[in-house]
Amino acid sequence: MIAEAGHYALVLALALALIQSTVPIAGARWGDAALMNVARSTALAQLLFVAVSFTALVMLHVSSDFSVVNVFENSHSTKPLIYKITGVWGNHEGSMLLWVAILALFGGLVAAFGNNLPLSLRAHVLAVQAWIAAAFYLFILVTSNPFLRIATPPIEGRDLNPVLQDIGLAVHPPMLYLGYVGFSISFSFAVAALLEGRIDAAWARWVRPWTLVAWIFLTLGIAMGSYWAYYELGWGGWWFWDPVENASLMPWLAGTALLHSAVVMEKRNALKVWTILLSILTFSLSLLGTFLVRSGVLTSVHAFATDPTRGVFILLILCLFIGGSLTLYAWRASALKQGGLFAPISREGALVLNNLFLTTACATVFIGTLYPLALEVLTSDKISVGAPFFNLTFGPLFVPLMMAMSFGPLLAWKRGDLLAAAQRLTAAGIAALVTIAVVYAWTYGGSTFAPLAIGLAIFVIGGAVTDLAERTALFRVPFATAMQRARGLPRSTWGTSFAHAGIGVALIGIICETTWNSEYIGTLKPSDVAKVAGYELKLDGVTQRQGPNFREMIAQFTVSLDGEKLSVMTPSKRNFTTRGSSTTEAALLTRGASQLYISLGETTNEGAVAVRIYHKPLVLLIWWGPILMAFGGMLSLSDRRLRVGAPKPAKASRALQAAE
Amino acid sequence: MTRKQRRLTMIGGSLAVLAVAAALVLNAMRDSIVFFSTPSMAAEKQIPTGKRFRLGGLVQPGSLVRGDNLAVNFSVADGAATLPVSYKGILPDLFREGQGVVAEGALDASGVFKADTVLAKHDETYMPKDVADALKKQGHWKDDYGAKPGASAASAPAQGVTK
Numbered sequence: 001m002i003a004e005a006g007h008y009a010l011v012l013a014l015a016l017a018l019i020q021s022t023v024p025i026a027g028a029r030w031g032d033a034a035l036m037n038v039a040r041s042t043a044l045a046q047l048l049f050v051a052v053s054f055t056a057l058v059m060l061h062v063s064s065d066f067s068v069v070n071v072f073e074n075s076h077s078t079k080p081l082i083y084k085i086t087g088v089w090g091n092h093e094g095s096m097l098l099w100v101a102i103l104a105l106f107g108g109l110v111a112a113f114g115n116n117l118p119l120s121l122r123a124h125v126l127a128v129q130a131w132i133a134a135a136f137y138l139f140i141l142v143t144s145n146p147f148l149r150i151a152t153p154p155i156e157g158r159d160l161n162p163v164l165q166d167i168g169l170a171v172h173p174p175m176l177y178l179g180y181v182g183f184s185i186s187f188s189f190a191v192a193a194l195l196e197g198r199i200d201a202a203w204a205r206w207v208r209p210w211t212l213v214a215w216i217f218l219t220l221g222i223a224m225g226s227y228w229a230y231y232e233l234g235w236g237g238w239w240f241w242d243p244v245e246n247a248s249l250m251p252w253l254a255g256t257a258l259l260h261s262a263v264v265m266e267k268r269n270a271l272k273v274w275t276i277l278l279s280i281l282t283f284s285l286s287l288l289g290t291f292l293v294r295s296g297v298l299t300s301v302h303a304f305a306t307d308p309t310r311g312v313f314i315l316l317i318l319c320l321f322i323g324g325s326l327t328l329y330a331w332r333a334s335a336l337k338q339g340g341l342f343a344p345i346s347r348e349g350a351l352v353l354n355n356l357f358l359t360t361a362c363a364t365v366f367i368g369t370l371y372p373l374a375l376e377v378l379t380s381d382k383i384s385v386g387a388p389f390f391n392l393t394f395g396p397l398f399v400p401l402m403m404a405m406s407f408g409p410l411l412a413w414k415r416g417d418l419l420a421a422a423q424r425l426t427a428a429g430i431a432a433l434v435t436i437a438v439v440y441a442w443t444y445g446g447s448t449f450a451p452l453a454i455g456l457a458i459f460v461i462g463g464a465v466t467d468l469a470e471r472t473a474l475f476r477v478p479f480a481t482a483m484q485r486a487r488g489l490p491r492s493t494w495g496t497s498f499a500h501a502g503i504g505v506a507l508i509g510i511i512c513e514t515t516w517n518s519e520y521i522g523t524l525k526p527s528d529v530a531k532v533a534g535y536e537l538k539l540d541g542v543t544q545r546q547g548p549n550f551r552e553m554i555a556q557f558t559v560s561l562d563g564e565k566l567s568v569m570t571p572s573k574r575n576f577t578t579r580g581s582s583t584t585e586a587a588l589l590t591r592g593a594s595q596l597y598i599s600l601g602e603t604t605n606e607g608a609v610a611v612r613i614y615h616k617p618l619v620l621l622i623w624w625g626p627i628l629m630a631f632g633g634m635l636s637l638s639d640r641r642l643r644v645g646a647p648k649p650a651k652a653s654r655a656l657q658a659a660e
Numbered sequence: 661m662t663r664k665q666r667r668l669t670m671i672g673g674s675l676a677v678l679a680v681a682a683a684l685v686l687n688a689m690r691d692s693i694v695f696f697s698t699p700s701m702a703a704e705k706q707i708p709t710g711k712r713f714r715l716g717g718l719v720q721p722g723s724l725v726r727g728d729n730l731a732v733n734f735s736v737a738d739g740a741a742t743l744p745v746s747y748k749g750i751l752p753d754l755f756r757e758g759q760g761v762v763a764e765g766a767l768d769a770s771g772v773f774k775a776d777t778v779l780a781k782h783d784e785t786y787m788p789k790d791v792a793d794a795l796k797k798q799g800h801w802k803d804d805y806g807a808k809p810g811a812s813a814a815s816a817p818a819q820g821v822t823k
Contacts, residue, residue: 386694
């Protein structure tokens with residue numbers, strides 16, 4: 001019964017989405033407020049029904065109802081409860097249901113909190129949102145129904161892919177989807193603006209908080225996924241430039257550009273047409289990511305069992321929405337009033353530079369990700385584009401971006417003074433140079449690139465601190481006054497500084513980890529000692545243990561530094577009987593921001609075990625950086641200005657409707 | 661600055677950045693792209709020693725030999741040809757005899773493929789997509805490859821250890 005109820009609720013959600021995608025638009029054309037208000041109630045009802053459908057699938061998984069194909073294929077009665085719940089989206093059908101559930105959630109939020117939006121804009125936004133929703137409901141119902149039954153129910157399920165039986169699955173996909181799908185709101189706003197033929201600074205102010213929410217979640221989602229790969233895959237790698245990772249990085253880059261261009265639009269009423277295009281591109285890249293991961297054109301841990309019809313269906317959705325929105329853009333963008341041009345040396349000029357580099361960097365990732373696919377289709381040559389390609393293209397483009405990042409916030413709107421900004425950055429510059437010298441001397445004979453990169457990171461962090469110090473007039477006025485000023489600063493200013501500093505922090509982590517990573521790979525017998533980066537790791541012994549749905553081989557290591565015992569580490573290897581596959585559970589020992597990392601390989605006949613031990617200096621900074629960035633985003637989101645709501649759109653813009 | 665000059669600065673700046681990016685991409689394309697081959701394609705194309713490529717195929721059952729210090733030798737087969745591979749390090753969890761594998765490295769003077777990476781990028785059927793496609797094209801694909809990962813995988817590790 002539960003499965004049928006869930007299925008039925010999804011069909012009802014589709015019906016509601018179809019109403020929501022047409023009636024409000026008709027209402028807006030005829031100026032009928034009642035019809036436009038239909039969007040609000042249908043969006044809320046849609047959220048309700050999708051929630052029912054999703055809850056139904058969760059209940060089926062929790063109660064291990066193996067008469068449902070989806071549960072049979074991805075669950076097992078002995079699986080711990082948390083993985084029964086997270087396993088709901090650990091498969092293709094369930095993850096698509098999560099996707100539409102989050103889409104409906106965002107639609108519901110716009111409906112519930114969009115009271116200060118002009119009625120016709122809200123109607124249009126929710127209608128566009130419903131087009132996307134309807135397409136994906138159809139996709140689920142036609143090709144990926146999670147509620148299908150098996151005629152003769154088996155007694156036991158096939159269990160979830162062991163790699164996914166981890167707490168990471170509870171956090172990473174929902175976060176990432178909140179990010180991906182959150183960009184649908186800015187897309188809907190952009191298409192609505194094109195349909196209405198009207199856009200102004202108020203529009204940017206409405207769009208910005210939604211974009212910021214999506215960006216925060218995407219940032220955290222990517223960082224979480226990276227940390228998960230780092231500890232779960234047993235290789236100690238945290239970013240592989242895998243197409244699936246790139247698929248999440250591209251919307252992030254475009255979304256970051258969008259956040260910045262929306263600022264220009266809000267403050268200076270310029271870059272309107274560009275901001276609209278970025279909104280469309282960001283969500284298009286999210287859709288592309290969904291296509292790459294869900295269609296089966298790629299093989300990775302993210303691609304669950306695949307079926308060609310699904311790929312074709314998603315490709316159709318992709319073409320329809322990207323093609324449709326870009327056509328609409330080409331047709332209508334000229335009707336939008338252009339904003340003014342401005343001086344290159346100014347805050348808005350710096351933001352344009354940011355956009356230029358971010359979108360170009362995004363384009364290189366796009367080429368590196370899709371070129372192998374295109375080449376295979378055209379010439380059937382198979383190639384792989386790996387880390388070297390991205391290091392050579394993406395890296396150089398990020399260097400000027402990071403240099404400019406410190407200057408941007410110090411420049412005034414309209415006309416900035418580069419020399420004055422440079423003078424204010426003297427302290428940051430000196431700190432960077434000192435760091436370069438110290439690191440270079442300390443690691444003399446090693447890499448020359450690493451000290452320079454760390455210097456750049458220090459410059460970025462220093463720039464963020466300088467911005468705050470300048471605004472609070474720290475060191476120029478009494479300390480108490482400066483603190484008072486600090487409290488009075490807009491939260492978005494704090495947000496900018498945290499987010500920018502986060503980039504610098506992450507860069508330090510990345511450089512330290514890749515340059516000074518030390519490793520030991522070999523076989524150890526009990527009471528053998530491995531030495532890595534000054535630490536001594538003694539293998540005490542290997543024991544076996546039975547887990548709920550796996551057998552586990554646990555090795556115990558005693559870690560000591562300079563003869564002093566620090567801790568005990570217990571990496572393990574789990575063997576999942578149902579799927580006959582094993583996973584490596586790495587053991588991590590955190591020392592400050594650095595980590596010791598042990599993962600196990602096979603055991604040999606003589607009782608020795610193959611181990612991989614890494615010492616990763618300052619590796620945790622790689623993830624603290626994004627956390628700082630997300631924290632900055634949250635601070636900015638809590639800014640009073642965004643809560644107060646946007647001003648009423650300028651009356652003058654009415655005249656633009658004549659352009660229709 | 662006049663309006664026209666500003667516009668020119670903007671457009672010129674953008675074009676400069678795009679040109680630099682294009683140059684970077686073309687340069688990287690020349691040096692850092694790795695082709696994929698199966699053993700028979702490798703034999704056919706006469707890949708020179710030292711040129712990096714990705715080798716894909718099935719791990720020949722019974723070919724896995726473990727030496728000292730984590731040295732591993734095995735053969736990769738695609739039904740028409742086999743190529744010996746040597747690797748030093750820990751094989752991924754999903755490595756199995758008789759199952760698909762992708763290794764990255766280059767041929768040495770004696771014709772042995774020196775792998776520096778053995779990839780674990782399988783889906784749950786233990787068959788890398790590149791390998792599956794290549795085998796299908798050469799007509800060596802059997803539908804039962806990967807159909808029952810549990811059954812074949814359960815026995816495979818035991819073979820690996822005793823050899």
